[in-house]
Amino acid sequence: MHERMALHAGLTTPVLVAAIGASGAFSGQALARVPFFATLSSEPATLQAYSAPVHVDVTLHKLFRFRLGLDGTISFKQPDRIALSMSRVPPKYQRLFGDLGTPRTWPLTYDLHVAGSHSEGGRLRYQIVGTPRRPSDIERMTAEVSDETTPVYAKWFLRDGGTIELAIESQAVGDYLLPKREEGEIAVDGFKIHCVMQFGPYALNDRSIASE
Numbered sequence: 001m002h003e004r005m006a007l008h009a010g011l012t013t014p015v016l017v018a019a020i021g022a023s024g025a026f027s028g029q030a031l032a033r034v035p036f037f038a039t040l041s042s043e044p045a046t047l048q049a050y051s052a053p054v055h056v057d058v059t060l061h062k063l064f065r066f067r068l069g070l071d072g073t074i075s076f077k078q079p080d081r082i083a084l085s086m087s088r089v090p091p092k093y094q095r096l097f098g099d100l101g102t103p104r105t106w107p108l109t110y111d112l113h114v115a116g117s118h119s120e121g122g123r124l125r126y127q128i129v130g131t132p133r134r135p136s137d138i139e140r141m142t143a144e145v146s147d148e149t150t151p152v153y154a155k156w157f158l159r160d161g162g163t164i165e166l167a168i169e170s171q172a173v174g175d176y177l178l179p180k181r182e183e184g185e186i187a188v189d190g191f192k193i194h195c196v197m198q199f200g201p202y203a204l205n206d207r208s209i210a211s212e
Contacts, residue, residue, distance in 0.1 A: 030114045031107060034126045035147035040104055044175050049209040051075040052178075052202045054084070061192040074179075074199065075209050080108040093188075099136045100164065102179055103145070103152055109133055110141060123147065148177055162188035173202045 031037050056070040072086030082105055084097040101109050110130030117126045128143045143154040152168040166184035170177050179199045186193040 031112055031128075034114065034128070034145055035124075036103060036145045036152065037107070039148045039177055043177070047078070047176050047204065049075070049077045049206050050173075050176075050178065050202050050204050051206045051209055052199050054086075055198045056086075057196045059194040061194075062190060075206070076102070076104070077209050080105040096137055099132070099138055100156060100166075103143075103168065103170075104177075106130065106141075106143075123150070148172075158188065160188075162186075164188070171200075173200075174204060176204070178202060 032041055052074055054072050054074045056072075058066075058068050058070060060066045060068070070086055070088055072084060072089070075081075075083045075085070077083075080101065082098045082101050084094045086094060099109075106112060109132065111133055112128055112130040115127045115129050117124050119125075123146050125144055125146045128145055130141045130143075132138050132140075137158055137160070139157045139159045141154060141156045143152055145152050148170055152170075154166050154168060156164040158164070164184065164186050166182050168179060169181040171180035172178075181199065182195075182197040184195055186195060
């Protein structure tokens with residue numbers, strides 16, 4: 001596990017959840033003050049859709065260890081639709097990936113709260129917690145966020161007891177901040193999975209997606 005992901009796992013205990021009530025956690029304007037989300041808010045309001053090829057290297061553990069590479073496509077459509085198309089991945093996991101979303105869609109798909117912050121390396125890192133705004137296999141999520149130059153570390157807790165942890169790196173594509181690389185640990189249905197996902201190149205405002 002990535003060192004920061006291990007640290008973040010320590011922040012996703014009931015202590016952090018309890019901090020919401022103890023600190024009077026807040027959203028809205030407070031979330032906009034988090035540098036990463038402020039960068040997204042400052043973008044031109046012209047991104048209606050995008051698509052990109054995605055390659056995933058997977059190491060799967062369950063009795064035996066398997067390694068495989070998967071290729072597919074990710075797409076986004078305003079305001080908050082994320083879709084993964086990958087023929088060798090079961091549909092329920094493709095839907096779950098869409099439910100995870102991206103930092104761009106989180107404020108719309110999760111009820112987010114800033115639970116606290118700490119200083120590290122001369123910059124503030126914010127702890128954010130959220131619950132889905134609509135029915136989902138996800139019970140809640142937590143994230144540690146700073147600015148666009150550092151990865152976002154997120155963890156999702158599923159209703160069936162599974163967990164997903166991702167370190168999300170971003171890149172500038174034109175005027176927009178979009179996913180570049182994700183690395184994570186997934187524990188679902190008795191499997192333990194390590195994955196590395198690479199995105200791009202992007203097609204912005206793909207008409208075939210925007211018209212759906």
